[in-house]
Amino acid sequence: MTTSSKPPRSRLDPDPVPRRDWLGLSALWTAGGALLFGMIGMLKLPKAAVLSSPSKKFRVPLPETLAAGEAYVPPGRSVALFKDAEGVYAVSTICTHLGCVVKANPEGFECPCHGSRFLADGTVTKGPAPRALPWLKVSLGGGMATIDEDTVVPPGTKVS
Amino acid sequence: MTPVDAGGPALREFVENLKAVPRRLKETAFRTGPPVTDRTRSTFVFGNVFLHLHSVRTHRWSLRWTTTMGLGIMTFAAFLIALVTGVMLMFYYKPFPDVAYQSMKDIHFVVPTGRLIRNIHRWSANVMVIGVILHMARAFYTAAYRRPREYNWLIGIGLLVTTLGLSFTGYLLPWDQLAYWAITIGANIAQSPREVTDALNITDYFDPGGFQKLLLLGSDQVGAEALIRFYMLHVMILPLVLAALMAVHFWRIRKDGGLVRPPDADERLTKKRAEETYPVFTEAPAKTYHLAAIVRGRTPNVGRGPENTVPSMPHLFYAELGVLMFTLLICVALSLVSDAPLKELANPNVPENPAKAPWYFLGLQEMVSFSAFMGGIAIPAIVLLGLALIPYLDRETKGTGEWFGGPGGWPLVRLSLLFGLAVPVLLEAFAIRFGWLREWFPDIPQLIVTFINPATVLTAIYALYSIWCIRRYESARAGALGLFTCFLCGFLVLTIIGTYFRGPNWEFFWSPADWPQH
Ligand code: HEM
Ligand code: FES
Numbered sequence: 001m002t003t004s005s006k007p008p009r010s011r012l013d014p015d016p017v018p019r020r021d022w023l024g025l026s027a028l029w030t031a032g033g034a035l036l037f038g039m040i041g042m043l044k045l046p047k048a049a050v051l052s053s054p055s056k057k058f059r060v061p062l063p064e065t066l067a068a069g070e071a072y073v074p075p076g077r078s079v080a081l082f083k084d085a086e087g088v089y090a091v092s093t094i095c096t097h098l099g100c101v102v103k104a105n106p107e108g109f110e111c112p113c114h115g116s117r118f119l120a121d122g123t124v125t126k127g128p129a130p131r132a133l134p135w136l137k138v139s140l141g142g143g144m145a146t147i148d149e150d151t152v153v154p155p156g157t158k159v160s
Numbered sequence: 161m162t163p164v165d166a167g168g169p170a171l172r173e174f175v176e177n178l179k180a181v182p183r184r185l186k187e188t189a190f191r192t193g194p195p196v197t198d199r200t201r202s203t204f205v206f207g208n209v210f211l212h213l214h215s216v217r218t219h220r221w222s223l224r225w226t227t228t229m230g231l232g233i234m235t236f237a238a239f240l241i242a243l244v245t246g247v248m249l250m251f252y253y254k255p256f257p258d259v260a261y262q263s264m265k266d267i268h269f270v271v272p273t274g275r276l277i278r279n280i281h282r283w284s285a286n287v288m289v290i291g292v293i294l295h296m297a298r299a300f301y302t303a304a305y306r307r308p309r310e311y312n313w314l315i316g317i318g319l320l321v322t323t324l325g326l327s328f329t330g331y332l333l334p335w336d337q338l339a340y341w342a343i344t345i346g347a348n349i350a351q352s353p354r355e356v357t358d359a360l361n362i363t364d365y366f367d368p369g370g371f372q373k374l375l376l377l378g379s380d381q382v383g384a385e386a387l388i389r390f391y392m393l394h395v396m397i398l399p400l401v402l403a404a405l406m407a408v409h410f411w412r413i414r415k416d417g418g419l420v421r422p423p424d425a426d427e428r429l430t431k432k433r434a435e436e437t438y439p440v441f442t443e444a445p446a447k448t449y450h451l452a453a454i455v456r457g458r459t460p461n462v463g464r465g466p467e468n469t470v471p472s473m474p475h476l477f478y479a480e481l482g483v484l485m486f487t488l489l490i491c492v493a494l495s496l497v498s499d500a501p502l503k504e505l506a507n508p509n510v511p512e513n514p515a516k517a518p519w520y521f522l523g524l525q526e527m528v529s530f531s532a533f534m535g536g537i538a539i540p541a542i543v544l545l546g547l548a549l550i551p552y553l554d555r556e557t558k559g560t561g562e563w564f565g566g567p568g569g570w571p572l573v574r575l576s577l578l579f580g581l582a583v584p585v586l587l588e589a590f591a592i593r594f595g596w597l598r599e600w601f602p603d604i605p606q607l608i609v610t611f612i613n614p615a616t617v618l619t620a621i622y623a624l625y626s627i628w629c630i631r632r633y634e635s636a637r638a639g640a641l642g643l644f645t646c647f648l649c650g651f652l653v654l655t656i657i658g659t660y661f662r663g664p665n666w667e668f669f670w671s672p673a674d675w676p677q678h
Contacts, residue, residue: 051380052378052384053380053381098349099381100344100345101510101511112512113341113345113515115666125602126595130355130531131606
């Protein structure tokens with residue numbers, strides 16, 4: 001940079017002083033780099049190694065009688081259990097729109113928050129929900145059903 | 161002779177000094193004496209670290225009621241009131257699930273005046289939101305965002321977002337049903353980019369939505385982690401951000417040459433009250449920075465006859481104090497007649513029905529009920545971007561400082577009001593009566609519903625209307641007048657529908673009296 005060749009424009013508004021000295025530049029770049037790497041590292045901060053939410057795997061006793069198409073919602077859980085001739089299956093009752101808990105009704109489910117409607121197999125029939133309610137993994141044993149809310153299975157997967 | 165006088169000279173001086181303490185204390189705190197002359201009024205302002213955010217003298221135009229309607233100060237006053245009452249609430253509030261709810265109950269029923277303080281906090285927050293919206297409208301309609309105030313408009317947008325963020329984070333703290341489900345919905349709006357990444361099948365590799373939700377909640381559902389995060393944001397981070405932005409905002413007003421005024425403001429004022437105007441600085445100025453300002457060519461009064469300025473102390477400060485007291489009056493009066501709501505304890509298994517966010521987010525919630533991603537993220541982002549760009553797209557000068565100034569003027573705003581109100585009403589009526597794409601074509605791909613729904617159609621119609629305004633009046637300001645008016649109208653209509661006409665399952669009801677009872 002050759003700034004000294006021109007005369008200053010005025011006493012109040014002189015030419016800028018060149019600041020491209022090596023020390024200044026390295027200070028700037030190290031500060032910038034440290035900030036950048038610090039921020040990248042900070043992206044990990046908000047996520048704990050173990051999330052504090054309650055366990056996603058739970059066991060419930062299967063009710064003796066459950067008519068085909070009738071939903072059984074274990075207390076305190078957002079899962080609906082169904083039982084028919086082909087076996088047992090579980091559908092999540094967390095609305096795929098914005099996470100409200102859907103309520104079972106004779107046709108399937110309805111969401112109280114923005115009125116999405118679903119069939120008993122989870123398919124959306126109305127409203128803003130973008131996806132079907134997912135089916136969850138179920139395993140049976142000793143009259144108990146173990147449901148894993150973290151594992152989604154393809155719709156139609158029934159166990160007996 | 162009293163025994164004291166019998167002491168030596170040092171002791172006598174000591175007693176003299178002791179007697180002089182009150183007077184000296186006053187002298188050293190207020191070094192320049194009472195603000196009764198032009199000069200001491202000036203030093204009163206620039207000798208004080210808080211007051212010197214103001215300039216020493218204020219233009220008469222800025223003091224006219226119609227220039228600002230006091231809205232900016234009102235917002236600031238509401239913030240101060242919320243700050244004081246908020247600190248009081250912090251003495252009793254405990255940010256942990258369930259305990260938080262109990263402490264709110266305590267504040268309501270046990271703590272002396274706790275209910276009043278909570279009410280004032282809640283109401284001042286509402287006044288602040290209304291104030292910031294109206295103040296933005298005032299700055300827009302008087303074209304106050306134009307050169308050299310572009311940057312201050314941007315700071316203003318930052319203030320708007322921070323104000324809404326404060327309201328949103330505060331809403332969770334009572335930990336009642338209302339809070340829990342409003343924040344669940346809010347956090348899932350943050351996650352809603354998944355609506356698009358899922359449809360494209362790329363969520364496993366690229367999941368900004370999931371990251372945002374995790375950042376906000378620290379978990380996959382609203383719980384203790386979320387509460388402490390919201391608490392920190394609400395009582396520390398956002399207030400500090402807001403205070404910093406406000407400092408810049410106010411300082412900038414001063415550096416931008418005071419409030420906006422029409423180029424012929426001086427003539428207009430002089431015509432009215434010629435007898436009252438007198439040259440500035442009846443005494444020699446105590447500081448010479450006016451010279452520097454003239455050198456930089458910023459002083460709007462160079463070569464313009466008599467200055468229509470008055471000392472900020474007392475004219476401006478008393479007006480500001482008046483607005484502060486008025487705001488306090490409103491907040492206290494509302495708090496005496498209406499209690500802040502507190503529903504049942506949060507229950508993660510049973511959603512509140514209907515689950516409604518605070519009123520100023522209900523317009524957003526109405527749009528979200530069509531598509532989470534478009535209504536909750538994309539359209540708000542477009543609106544904010546559009547607002548931020550206004551000063552850079554409208555580089556005109558006609559009408560600066562005038563209400564509804566610029567090409568088109570009030571007739572255009574009136575037309576835009578009609579148009580802006582009619583379109584969302586008709587669209588909503590249509591969607592409520594006939595349903596939308598999914599009801600007609602059950603197998604339609606999600607992406608189409610995401611991108612074509614009443615909210616996006618409304619946005620597109622407004623945008624087209626704005627382009628029509630630009631062409632009709634050959635002016636970007638006209639386009640901005642049309643679009644901004646439509647934006648206010650759309651906000652109003654959607655908010656009213658969300659507040660009064662949506663009931664359980666977000667279904668349409670003519671009145672809450674028709675809601676089915678469970
Ligand atoms: C917490 C929020 C805010 C506070 C406390 C605040 C406060 C103020 C105050 C006290 C003034 C002096 C004039 C008046 O009282 O109207 C002012 C001026 C101004 N504000 Fe704000 N403001 C806020 C938000 C905003 C927003 C959201 C915008 C726009 C997006 C904005 C844009 C402006 C502009 C452009 C001016 C200069 C007006 C002129 O020169 O006439 N402000 N603000
Ligand atoms: S959360 Fe179910 S429809 Fe919105």
